[in-house]
Amino acid sequence: MRYLVSVIDDGAGRATSDEATAIDAFNDRLQADGHWVFAGGLGSTENATTIDNREGRGLVTDGPFVETKEWLAGFWIIEAADLDEVLALATEGSKACNRKVEVRPFL
Amino acid sequence: MLAALTRRFGDLDVAEEATAEAFAVAVERWPDDGVPPNPGAWLTTTATRRAIDRIRRESRRDEKHQEAEMLRDDDPPEPIGAVEDDRLRLLFTCCHPALALEARLALTLRMVGGLTVPEIARAFLVPETTIGQRITRAKGKIRATRIPYRVPSAADLPARVSGVLAVLYLVFNEGYLASGPGTDPIREDLTAEAIRLARLVHGLLPDDGEATGLLALLLLTEARRPSRLSPDGGLVPLAEQDRGRWDAALIDEGHRLVRARLATGEPPGPYQVLAAINAVHTSATDVAATDWSQIVALYDQLVRLDPSPVVALNRAVAIAELDGPAVALALVDRLGDRLDAYPALHAARADLLRRLDRAAEAREAWDRAIALTGNPAEAAALARRRDGLSAARGA
Structure with missing residues (x-):
């Protein structure tokens, strides 16, 4: 089963070099143990562009879809047998990136 | 039976509905056909067939392979102990930390304790619709996020036990002072079930102070049950109970557990303190000597x-x-x-x-x-x- 592990940033900014090292080590382990599907860090919401082409409106707006105090800073897509397995991995991931993470299953 | 079906089919809803259907069929047929020689086995077989029928109906749309998976019964015939293991597994699933505490309580009382939604609603002092929603939502999350149906690994076990103990205490309390107008005032099925499960958890984690404390607390409370109802069905307060009718064996076992915890010198948690309070009460020959x-x-x-x-x-x-x-x-x-x-x-x-x-x-x-x-x-x-x-x- 696949799970999205979202990394939540509440103002800490980019990862420090210590955090980056810990994230790399965690990623290596995910790959070695067969849990890795994909992962990535995201640029800041400052550089987000929002598109709304519902009903062909073609609206392009500078900025994120909603202004919040917490936003998505990156994510892992993890293959795991069940929730217990992914929660254990997410607990390590949260420690490695030094951020809160949220776990959700893919449909 | 519910626990065994849940383990086999991996879905609480399928197991619950199949169990209910099996009882309905029994009510319909037994009066005419007579009660089968082994009613428990008959119910389990009937419920299993119903569950398979339901999965067949539902899986026709998409997951054919899942159907084949679930219909194949590779399990060898179950030894007696497997039934207890099933209940423990179901208990840990219902008490999973990814579920909100209120949801864990409601789900366990419903699925492991067998209480009805109105009984659970009264136990929590909340409306029935709220309990119904909590149970539905919890089952949905178990299914969607694949919360496993098993006893946690040794590393995770201590952290997971406290949630289980809280739930067992509530199941016991509901039995000790049942809330339904149509039910017996003291429901021995619930108090016995809570004690049985508390023994299982204590057996699994003999060094866990709170698991020991809860078992002692339940035993010392249960010991007073024989003197708690007057002949006219009223509850008798502690001060007026006939202490000669208290269960000496349960008191003895409870006292031994409390003394064992005191001997460790570790700081006690709430269940151990409550057990100690009950040990003081059950040591006194009357209320004045307390x-x-x-x-x-x-x-x-x-x-x-x-x-x-x-x-x-x-x-x-x-x-x-x-x-x-x-x-x-x-x-x-x-x-x-x-x-x-x-x-x-x-x-x-x-x-x-x-x-x-x-x-x-x-x-x-x-x-x-x-x-x-x-x-x-x-x-x-x-x-x-x-x-x-x-x-x-x-x-």
Whole structure:
């Protein structure tokens, strides 16, 4: 089963070099143990562009879809047998990136 | 049966509905066909067939392979112990930390304890629709996020146990003071189930202080059950119980567990303190011989561990024995806002007011407690005490 592990940033900014090292080590382990599907860090919401082409409106707006105090800073897509397995991995991931993470299953 | 079906089909809804259907078929057929030689096996077989039928119907749309997976029964015939293991697995699934605490309680009472939604609603003092939604949502999350159906690994076990203990304590309490108007006032099925599961958890984690504490607490409470109902079905308060009818074997076992925890010298958690309070009560030959200063000291310790208003109420009741009803009443009145819907608060107030010769106010408080309780034996006992009050005044 696949799970999205979202990394939540509440103002800490980019990862420090210590955090980056810990994230790399965690990623290596995910790959070695067969849990890795994909992962990535995201640029800041400052550089987000929002598109709304519902009903062909073609609206392009500078900025994120909603202004919040917490936003998505990156994510892992993890293959795991069940929730217990992914929660254990997410607990390590949260420690490695030094951020809160949220776990959700893919449909 | 529910636990075994859940393990086989990996889905609480399928297992629950199939079990209910099997009972419905039994009600329909047994009166005409006669009760089968082994009713339990008959029910399990019927429920399993119903569950397979349902999965066949539902899987026709998409997951054909899942159907094949579930229909294949590779399991060897179950030894007796496997049934207990199933219940424990179901318990850990229902008490998973990814579920909100209220959802864990409701789900366990429904799935492991077998309580109805109205009974659970009364136990929590919330509307039935709220409980129904909690259960539905919890089942949905178990399915969608694939919460596993198994006892956690050794590393995760201690953290997962506290959630299980909280739930077992609530199941026991519901049995010890059942809330349904149509049910027996004391439901031995629930108290026995809670004790059985507490023994299982204690057996699994013999060094866990709180698992030991909870088992001791349940045993020492259960030991008093034979003297808790009067012949007319009213609840008998602790002070008036015939202590000769208490179960000496259960008391002995509970005391041994409490002493074993004291001997470790580790700081106790709430269940161990509650067990110690009950050990003091069950050591006294009568209410006057009770070491109330010891009980109040233990309640002081408990309030620091668990600052809930219900604990504060019980502490106030113990204070009445030590410092008198006026001091206790002041403490109880301070809890009135938070526990207004809790019958025990009004019953405690009534008793303190009676002791202070404030009969009219006592009667009012008893009326309020009677109106709030869902337990007929408790209502009968409260009415008896209220009426005893007017008889005493008339005399």
